Amino acid sequence: MSAPPLLEIDGLVASFRTPRGPVRAVDGVSLRVERGQTVCIAGESGCGKSVTAMSVMGLLPEAARVEAGAIRLRGADLLALPPAERRGLRGGAMAMVFQESMTALNPVLTVGAQVAEAFAIHATATRREARERAIALLRQVRIADPERCAGEYPHQLSGGMKQRVMIALALANRPELLIADEPTTALDVTIQAQVLQLLREQQRERGTGIVFVTHDLAVVAGIADRVVVMVAGRVVEEGSVFDVLERPAHPYTVGLLRARPRPGQTRRGGARLEAIPGAVPSADERIEGCRYQARCPRAQARCRTDAPALARVTTAGADAGSDHLAACHFPEGGLS
Amino acid sequence: MSATPPLLQATGLSVGFPVRGGLLRREVARLPAIDRVDLALDAGEVLGIVGESGCGKTTLGRALVGLVEPDGGTLRVEGRDVATLSREERRALTRDVQMVFQDPFASLNPRKRVRRILALPFEAHGLAADEARLRELVELVGLAPEHLDRWPHELSGGQRQRVGIARALALRPRVLVLDEPLSALDMSIQSQVLNLLAGLQERLGLGYVFISHDLAVVEWLCDRVAVMYLGRVVESAPAAALFASPRHPYTQALLAAIPDPVPRRDRANRPLEGDVPSPLHRPAGCAFHTRCPLAQPRCRESEPELRRVGETGAHVAACHLL
Numbered sequence: 139m140s141a142p143p144l145l146e147i148d149g150l151v152a153s154f155r156t157p158r159g160p161v162r163a164v165d166g167v168s169l170r171v172e173r174g175q176t177v178c179i180a181g182e183s184g185c186g187k188s189v190t191a192m193s194v195m196g197l198l199p200e201a202a203r204v205e206a207g208a209i210r211l212r213g214a215d216l217l218a219l220p221p222a223e224r225r226g227l228r229g230g231a232m233a234m235v236f237q238e239s240m241t242a243l244n245p246v247l248t249v250g251a252q253v254a255e256a257f258a259i260h261a262t263a264t265r266r267e268a269r270e271r272a273i274a275l276l277r278q279v280r281i282a283d284p285e286r287c288a289g290e291y292p293h294q295l296s297g298g299m300k301q302r303v304m305i306a307l308a309l310a311n312r313p314e315l316l317i318a319d320e321p322t323t324a325l326d327v328t329i330q331a332q333v334l335q336l337l338r339e340q341q342r343e344r345g346t347g348i349v350f351v352t353h354d355l356a357v358v359a360g361i362a363d364r365v366v367v368m369v370a371g372r373v374v375e376e377g378s379v380f381d382v383l384e385r386p387a388h389p390y391t392v393g394l395l396r397a398r399p400r401p402g403q404t405r406r407g408g409a410r411l412e413a414i415p416g417a418v419p420s421a422d423e424r425i426e427g428c429r430y431q432a433r434c435p436r437a438q439a440r441c442r443t444d445a446p447a448l449a450r451v452t453t454a455g456a457d458a459g460s461d462h463l464a465a466c467h468f469p470e471g472g473l474s
Numbered sequence: 475m476s477a478t479p480p481l482l483q484a485t486g487l488s489v490g491f492p493v494r495g496g497l498l499r500r501e502v503a504r505l506p507a508i509d510r511v512d513l514a515l516d517a518g519e520v521l522g523i524v525g526e527s528g529c530g531k532t533t534l535g536r537a538l539v540g541l542v543e544p545d546g547g548t549l550r551v552e553g554r555d556v557a558t559l560s561r562e563e564r565r566a567l568t569r570d571v572q573m574v575f576q577d578p579f580a581s582l583n584p585r586k587r588v589r590r591i592l593a594l595p596f597e598a599h600g601l602a603a604d605e606a607r608l609r610e611l612v613e614l615v616g617l618a619p620e621h622l623d624r625w626p627h628e629l630s631g632g633q634r635q636r637v638g639i640a641r642a643l644a645l646r647p648r649v650l651v652l653d654e655p656l657s658a659l660d661m662s663i664q665s666q667v668l669n670l671l672a673g674l675q676e677r678l679g680l681g682y683v684f685i686s687h688d689l690a691v692v693e694w695l696c697d698r699v700a701v702m703y704l705g706r707v708v709e710s711a712p713a714a715a716l717f718a719s720p721r722h723p724y725t726q727a728l729l730a731a732i733p734d735p736v737p738r739r740d741r742a743n744r745p746l747e748g749d750v751p752s753p754l755h756r757p758a759g760c761a762f763h764t765r766c767p768l769a770q771p772r773c774r775e776s777e778p779e780l781r782r783v784g785e786t787g788a789h790v791a792a793c794h795l796l
Contacts, residue, residue, distance in 0.1 A: 182660040183631075282748070296749040297527070326526035326687065327731040331745035334733075353661055356733035379737040397665035398735065399694035404713070405672045411694070413665035417630045433662075 142213030144347040145171040145194065145315055150207035152186075152193050154421075161422040163189040163202065165371035171315065174341065176348040178358045178379075181368035184421045187351045190368075191317050194349065195234050196224050211315065229256060233308035235301075237320040242304060243292040249276070249303050250288025256310035272306075279306045279336055298329035302336065309340060316341075319351045334360050355394060359383055367391050370419045370429035373448060377462035385453035387464035387471055389434045390414075428466070436468045449473055479553030480514035481681050482538060482571060482649055486547035487511045489530075489537050493754065505753050507533035509705040510547065512780075517648060520675060520682040522696035522713065524689060524728070528750050530705040531685045535653045538683060539573045540564075569599060572642040576654040578634035582626040588612070588637055589622040595644040603644075611640040616670055632663035636670070643674070649681040656691065668695065689732050693717050698788070701725045704753055704761040707780065711789035721783045722791040724762045760794065768795055 152164040164186040171177045179187040192198050194209055196216065209216045211231060216224060228234075236242040244252055253275060254268035269288070276284035279302040292300055301321060308316055318337070322330040338361065341348060350361055358365055358379065365382040367375040367390065375388040386392045393414040403409075416433040419425060428434070431441040448463045453471035488509050495502040508530040515521050523531045536542045538549065540556065549556045551567045559567065572595075575581035582591055592611055596603035609619045615636040626634055635655060642650055655671070656664040672695060675682055686692050692699055693713055700710040701722065709722040720726045727746040748765045751757055757764050763773040778792040 182662060298749050326750075327689070327733070328526065328727060328746040329749065330733070331731040332747070335745055354733070355661075356735045359735050359737040360733050362737070383735070383737050394661055395735070397662060399665075399668075399690045400735070401690060401693070401732070402717070404694050408676070410669045410672065411665040413669055414662040415666075417632060418660045418662060 142210065143170040144173050144175075144212060145169075145349070146208075146210040146213075147190070147194065148208045148210070150190060150193060150209065151205040152189050152198065152202055153205055154199075155201045156422065158422065162205075162371055163421050164193065166207070167366075167368070167371075167373055168207075169366050169373070169376070171347040171349055173314065173347050174345040175363045176337075176341065176350055176361055177364045177366060178350045178352060178362035179366045179368060180352055180355060180358050182353055182418045184370070184418060185368040186371040186421070187353075187368050188319055191234075191319050191349055191351050194315075195228060195232065195317055197228075197234070229308075229313075230311050231313055232315040232317065233311070233313040235304050235308045235316065235318040235321045237323050243300060243307075245292055248289055248291055249295070253288070253303070253306055253310060256307050272310075275306045275310060276303070278340070279303075279309070280332075281306075296329075297325055298332060301325060301329075301333050305333070305336060305340070309344070309346075312344060314345075314347060316346050316348045317351075318348060320353070321350075322357060323352070323354070330357070331360075337361065355383065355398070370423070370425060371421060372429055373463075373465065374430060375464045375466075376448065378460055381453065381460055381462040385455055385462070385471070387451040387453055387462065387469040388430075388466050389436050389468075389470070390430045392470055393433075393435075436466075438468065440467055478517075479550065481517045481519075481552060482515040482683070483550040483553075484511055484513050484534075484538065484547065485550070487534070487537060487544050487549060488546040489533050489542055490545045503754060504545075506705050506756070507753065508537065508702075511702075511705075511707055513700055513707065513710070515649060515681050515683060517681055518675075518679045519698065520684060520696045522692035522699040523683060523685045523702060524687065524692055524699060525702035526687070526728075526750050528704070528753065529702040530753075531702050532653055534702070535573070535651045535683060535685045539571050539651050540568050541573070565599065569645045570647050571649045571651065572645065572647040574635075574638050574642045574650055574652040574655045577658050578631055578638050579626075579658065581638055582634055584626050586626075587622070588624050588626070588629075591626075591637060592622070592641055592644060595641060599645060601645075607644075611644060612637075614643060614674070615640045616666075630663075631659050632666060635659060635667055639667075639670070639674070643678075647680070649683065651683045651685070653685045654687065655684075656686070656688065664691075671695065689717075689729060701728065704750065704756055706761065706792070708762065708793070709791040710780070711784060711791075715784055715789050719784075721789070721796055722762075722793050723766050723768050723795075725791075727765075727767075760792070770794065 147169050150164050150167045153160040153162045181187045193204050250272050253272035257268040273284045273288050281287045322333050362379040365379050366373050375391050396412040414433055427443050427445050428441045431437040446465045446467050448465045451462050451464045451469045490504040490506045492501040493503040493505050525531050592608050593603035612621050617636050696713045699713050699716045700707045703724050709725045720729050759774040760778050763769040778794045780790040780792045783789050783791045783796050
């Protein structure tokens with residue numbers, strides 16, 4: 139039997155307690171990440187992408203809990219671990235980069251102290267060693283003057299610098315798995331390009347597996363190996379970045395890609411974008427059948443009663459043996 | 475008889491914010507948010523303002539609608555210098571220039587129903603908001619009359635932004651200043667609102683100042699684009715010319731950094747290095763020289779002025795190397 143994947147999420151169900159009863163934010167999500175691979179979880183607000191990421195880290199808010207499913211790191215079920223052991227994995231075997239670097243960094247500690255602390259908790263390093271390693275790590279994440287940066291407080295740094303420091307913190311103990319939740323969303327495009335490049339470089343050097351959560355399909359194109367697209371708590375499409383973005387099968391993915399203006403496209407002559415109609419479904423809506431049917435241009439009677447399961451699809455131009463799945467009764471290209 | 479003056483014209487417009495320090499919180503320095511900006515908007519024209527955070531695009535928008543007082547320069551609406559007008563004249567004139575804000579969650583009063591939110595602009599100008607006009611307004615932005623009775627929290631993000639647009643349109647302005655009107659919205663909702671904005675502009679003949687960091691959207695919507703860096707306009711051109719042949723090295727870097735929606739096997743690129751410097755420590759000479767791959771000694775010494783770089787006078791850039 140082959141070695142288990144680095145990360146395997148199997149039938150994850152997570153829900154929030156609300157005054158109106160439990161709301162399922164994640165409803166049966168499965169995915170796997172191999173060593174050195176980047177899997178993007180893409181979707182709009184409330185689709186469950188961040189809740190999935192937080193479930194892996196064991197950082198769900200108080201009101202949320204995992205109801206069912208398994209999360210395995212190298213085959214070991216994280217949900218079955220005692221809390222102390224799970225805590226030991228965070229910042230060690232698995233680490234996280236958050237969107238809000240201003241709130242995720244400690245405002246009263248210098249950058250150097252925070253990075254050094256990450257070493258000290260998980261390894262037996264002296265203070266001096268930890269400081270030297272912190273500076274070396276800041277240099278690796280391309281901070282121009284790492285000695286100076288180590289002595290500064292987070293508020294003295296720009297958004298891009300803070301995000302580099304967060305990546306340094308996350309990489310401090312050479313995690314096998316990195317969870318990045320919208321790490322470039324608050325950044326300008328030129329800085330976003332720098333941060334994506336940095337993540338790709340570090341991954342190449344270290345063989346880290348990355349789960350990258352984003353709402354931006356153009357960012358997906360720049361970083362993903364595989365893509366998981368979510369709607370209202372469920373995976374609606376999964377495949378290689380080429381299959382999903384160049385040969386999308388689910389009407390939602392197709393719609394999202396068509397709705398964005400492409401380079402060179404203008405409204406001259408009264409042209410309009412092909413917008414997806416309707417509103418983004420909220421997590422607490424109970425939807426019978428397919429979660430996307432209310433907005434779907436292809437929806438039929440069956441879509442309103444019968445929830446489609448993920449199934450292999452065929453799309454023209456796909457690589458032989460590519461694993462391309464969609465949860466749709468009438469996918470682009472058809473079911474195989 | 476000269477040609478009609480531009481609908482909205484800024485000449486040498488500067489806005490600074492006080493930096494306070496010391497025991498008495500005295501002003502110890504002035505942070506120049508926008509610095510000697512010239513721009514003009516004709517009736518029915520859509521001007522995009524792009525640049526990274528801290529470039530001054532939001533402050534420029536707020537100055538254009540009179541939400542911040544300029545330190546220097548002049549702002550003319552329909553040819554009349556706003557600074558020389560009486561309060562009453564100014565109020566009448568500012569009806570013509572209205573603003574749509576970025577965050578539809580923060581910009582609507584949560585304790586007022588949509589009907590009240592839309593009636594307030596009328597009352598502020600001593601006018602009566604009749605029911606027919608309120609209904610017309612919600613329908614104009616693609617909402618239904620029953621939305622007038624809703625509270626903001628009952629609306630989705632896209633619907634709230636539609637209310638924000640309806641409020642801006644209430645007094646039949648000639649110009650809307652839109653500050654990142656899409657960036658708080660989900661991807662699938664952005665294109666709905668973008669289509670709405672395009673349709674309104676065409677139907678009502680509105681002028682837009684469209685402030686955005688999203689260059690693909692700017693290319694789609696705008697007639698003309700001004701690129702800002704550290705408080706100054708560094709390039710301005712018709713949109714087609716700017717996207718086809720950007721001349722300023724900063725504009726080129728900005729366009730190159732737009733994430734490509736097409737995945738590639740080879741993802742190596744050379745992103746622009748470094749961060750935008752703080753406006754408090756504005757580099758001497760050309761402010762972009764600290765990040766510019768082409769910088770020469772003279773770029774550190776003298777500041778380039780905007781000059782004509784295209785076939786027509788409409789394409790200007792501020793770079794010594796052009």
